[in-house]
Amino acid sequence: MRRLLSTLAVTSCLLAGIPAISWAQSLPGLTIFSGVKGENQLPFRLDFGGQTNGWDRYRLKVSSKKMKTAVARFVISYPNYYQGTFDRKEIEVKAKGKKIALSEVKWDKENHVLEIFPQEPVPAGTDVELILSNVKNPSSGGMFYFNCSIQSPGDVPLSRYIGTWIISIS
Structure with missing residues (x-):
């Protein structure tokens, strides 16, 4: 009986831990003291x-509630201590699940900025997903704020802050 209870306890702990592992890098959970x-x-x-130091694909989402104006350019800034690399040819934008044609993607390594230019403006009130494929994660882990x-x-284009993705590399 004792073996059965201990086996049951270990199994339940393992099963309870699996969902936590699979949720580790999806959508922000509870973030305390992030600023x-x-x-x-x-x-x-x-x-x-x-x-x-691994290869990854970042799926950065912007909800339709945040998209109050049409978008001619997305600007992603990241901290200077983020030492990962981006493949400009493997960046895409999806709106309402459909791929949006891009006219240009600029990566300013010195100023830590990615600029994404759709061929046609993305309409206001649209759910958008910015997909960065072939990203080489930095060799040292940490929390990185992508604005x-x-x-x-x-x-007269108007710039507007939309929000921040708090990305943890471990």
Whole structure:
């Protein structure tokens, strides 16, 4: 009877731990003392677990509630201590599940900024997913704040802060 109870206890602990592992790098969970207000935290997913020095795919999401204007340019800034690399040719934008054609993707390594230019402005009120494939994660882990700003189309483009993805590499 004792063996049965101990086996049952170990098995339940293992099964309870599996969902926590699979949720580790998807959408922000509870973040304490981040300095970013809850309404400014953006959802994301790292397809391959966010391991240091590994290859990954970042799925950075922006909800339609945040997209109050049409978007001619997405600007992603990241901290200077993030030493990962991006493949500009493997960046795509999806709106309403459909791939959006891009005119250009710029990566300014010195200023720690990625700029993504859709061929046509993304309409206001649209759910958007920015997909960064072939990302080489930094060799040292940590928490990295990726800030998202958008720029509206027009003669006088207006820049607007959308939110922050708090990405943990371990």
